[in-house]
Amino acid sequence: MATKRERSARQRRKRVRQTRKQRFLAILRQCGNVTAAADALQINRVTHYRWLKADPKYAKEVEDALDEGIDRVLIEIRRRAVDGVPEPVGWYKGEAGGMIKRYSDNLAMFLVKARRPEYRDNARITLVPGGAGDDGNADLGRKLLDEMDEEALRDD
Numbered sequence: 001m002a003t004k005r006e007r008s009a010r011q012r013r014k015r016v017r018q019t020r021k022q023r024f025l026a027i028l029r030q031c032g033n034v035t036a037a038a039d040a041l042q043i044n045r046v047t048h049y050r051w052l053k054a055d056p057k058y059a060k061e062v063e064d065a066l067d068e069g070i071d072r073v074l075i076e077i078r079r080r081a082v083d084g085v086p087e088p089v090g091w092y093k094g095e096a097g098g099m100i101k102r103y104s105d106n107l108a109m110f111l112v113k114a115r116r117p118e119y120r121d122n123a124r125i126t127l128v129p130g131g132a133g134d135d136g137n138a139d140l141g142r143k144l145l146d147e148m149d150e151e152a153l154r155d156d
Contacts, residue, residue, distance in 0.1 A: 021051055021058055025065045032069020074111075081108035 002010070020041065027037040038045045052059050079085075081104045090097025113120045 017051075021055075021061075024048060025058075025061050028062065028065040029068045030072075032066060032072060077107045077111060080104045081111055 020043065024037055024041050024043070027040045028034065031037055031040070034045060034048060038048055048062075052062060084101035084103040086099045087102040088096030088098070089100050109119075
């Protein structure tokens with residue numbers, strides 16, 4: 001049976017762990033990256049994964065924190081794509097002569113693709129022996145895929 005001192009020490013460790021978890025989650029919400037959050041809190045990433053495995057409530061909070069991190073990234077993507085970012089131009093003797101706003105067409109494209117399925121890339125590759133562009137390797141490719149499928153079934 002645990003002594004009063006042992007129970008008190010266990011409770012203290014639990015409080016410290018809960019505080020560290022909450023601090024980790026706060027950092028994770030800001031940066032959206034487990035490694036960066038662990039480094040900022042000066043803990044090993046393994047500690048986070050141990051908490052994740054042992055505490056379902058913490059696991060849910062981590063998912064929410066990562067979602068918030070992704071939302072922050074989306075806000076920044078939108079800002080760069082739609083609002084633009086200032087960029088110095090007209091350099092002369094190491095000094096910028098002015099500023100322009102630079103917009104990111106690529107980021108705008110990713111935003112549209114994320115929200116509108118009709119703009120997503122839906123390319124499919126089909127191996128057809130003797131078809132257009134067949135360089136004689138279509139049969140080989142199909143055989144390799146079939147072998148991989150058989151191997152995966154054997155492993156299951």
